[in-house]
Amino acid sequence: MSAQCPYRVVREPAEVREVLHRPDDFGPANALLAVTPLSGPALRILQGARFALPPVLASNDTSSHPGIRKVVAGFFTPATVESMEPRIRQLAKEAAYEAANGLAAAGSVELVQAVAALPPAVVMLEMLGLPVRDLPELKAWSLDSLELFWGWPGPERQLELARSAADFYRWLRKLVLESVASPGRNLFTSLHEHGLSTPEICSLGYFLLIAGQETTTQLISTALFRLAEGSMGIAWDEATSKDKATELVRRVLADESSVPTWRRVASRDTELNGEAILAGEEVLLELTGNHAGAGASAPKGPLPYGLAFGSGIHRCLGAKLAELEAAVVVEETAAALPGATLHGPEPEWIRLLSFQAPRTVTVARLGSWAKAGTC
Numbered sequence: 512m513s514a515q516c517p518y519r520v521v522r523e524p525a526e527v528r529e530v531l532h533r534p535d536d537f538g539p540a541n542a543l544l545a546v547t548p549l550s551g552p553a554l555r556i557l558q559g560a561r562f563a564l565p566p567v568l569a570s571n572d573t574s575s576h577p578g579i580r581k582v583v584a585g586f587f588t589p590a591t592v593e594s595m596e597p598r599i600r601q602l603a604k605e606a607a608y609e610a611a612n613g614l615a616a617a618g619s620v621e622l623v624q625a626v627a628a629l630p631p632a633v634v635m636l637e638m639l640g641l642p643v644r645d646l647p648e649l650k651a652w653s654l655d656s657l658e659l660f661w662g663w664p665g666p667e668r669q670l671e672l673a674r675s676a677a678d679f680y681r682w683l684r685k686l687v688l689e690s691v692a693s694p695g696r697n698l699f700t701s702l703h704e705h706g707l708s709t710p711e712i713c714s715l716g717y718f719l720l721i722a723g724q725e726t727t728t729q730l731i732s733t734a735l736f737r738l739a740e741g742s743m744g745i746a747w748d749e750a751t752s753k754d755k756a757t758e759l760v761r762r763v764l765a766d767e768s769s770v771p772t773w774r775r776v777a778s779r780d781t782e783l784n785g786e787a788i789l790a791g792e793e794v795l796l797e798l799t800g801n802h803a804g805a806g807a808s809a810p811k812g813p814l815p816y817g818l819a820f821g822s823g824i825h826r827c828l829g830a831k832l833a834e835l836e837a838a839v840v841v842e843e844t845a846a847a848l849p850g851a852t853l854h855g856p857e858p859e860w861i862r863l864l865s866f867q868a869p870r871t872v873t874v875a876r877l878g879s880w881a882k883a884g885t886c
């Protein structure tokens with residue numbers, strides 16, 4: 512641990528898994544804390560929106576967690592995820608078709624906006640029984656909130672990001688109240704019936720409406736970037752097969768997942784690998800990039816990407832969905848844009864404590880270009 516890094520960093524996959532499987536020693540209370548302490552003026556902006564993130568799900572270390580988790584898990588059962596595949600494919604095909612047309616017209620196309628941004632958001636809102644609306648705002652708020660809580664914004668930037676988070680939170684509270692009052696099954700009604708208060712539902716919604724789609728957008732972005740770059744040992748045109756697209760996504764999850772780290776905090780004096788750890792010490796777990804056998808030169812066989820979604824009682828509830836969405840979008844994009852290759856300068860990357868992806872993935876035609884087919 513150094514002055515620059517306030518965390519005890521755990522890199523070894525077996526140790527990361529151990530920490531995640533010792534919830535009584537290492538709790539998630541710090542999972543959603545701002546990496547950079549928020550300034551007074553930024554906090555006042557948030558207070559103006561009655562912004563609060565009481566522990567409900569990802570940061571909940573109390574006995575209420577399993578019951579709440581069960582309610583949320585009911586919206587992402589394996590059968591529900593499987594039944595969504597045709598819808599995911601339809602959205603992916605439509606986006607890829609538009610991207611191919613854009614490329615044919617302009618000579619290049621930016622794939623983060625064209626194919627990665629919207630399908631995960633539409634799918635998540637539909638699965639939660641929530642209205643699909645204000646998607647551009649949701650995408651912008653998501654990036655701003657990730658930077659506010661997992662980035663290193665200076666004082667001025669904090670104010671901008673806090674205003675954005677406050678707008679998101681006001682929008683969310685309206686959506687929660689409207690959803691709870693409306694007939695039909697939706698996540699917020701189910702949480703209300705489970706006994707959660709409006710601030711608790713808003714807290715869960717704030718995390719889930721970001722985590723349930725922006726992380727997948729970022730996974731797709733990195734997968735398409737590495738595919739177009741040709742650095743993963745899988746050629747662009749090979750990714751038109753579902754198996755190859757899935758393999759690519761798993762390689763990215765193993766190597767440079769969109770959620771590269773996650774935090775825990777020691778709830779009492781304990782030890783890890785023979786080293787003493789004091790109560791209150793914060794631990795940064797590396798979830799990706801340290802798995803022997805990952806990378807382009809990885810041997811064939813199952814990939815060790817299991818930690819990308821965490822492990823144990825807080826393991827990601829959207830793991831199957833995210834993997835499926837990413838593979839289908841990659842597959843349909845590769846099919847609609849045959850022979851695409853990276854175009855233009857090296858993109859800027861989102862680099863936050865726990866989130867990473869290229870902000871843009873611009874591709875152009877390589878050689879002769881097949882005209883976009885019908886959707």
Ligand code: HEM
Pocket residue numbers: 531539568569570580583587635719722723724726727730768769770773798819820821822823824825826827828829830832833834
């Ligand atoms: C590439 C996409 C995604 C990645 C890399 C990812 C990663 C993670 C990680 C690392 C955790 C913390 C796990 C732990 O503490 O052990 C987590 C928690 C969670 N994720 Fe994801 N996630 C992704 C997509 C999704 C999606 C699509 C959803 C839902 C639609 C989702 C819902 C959740 C929930 C609800 C939790 C909290 C679970 C709990 O505390 O019980 N995630 N995710």
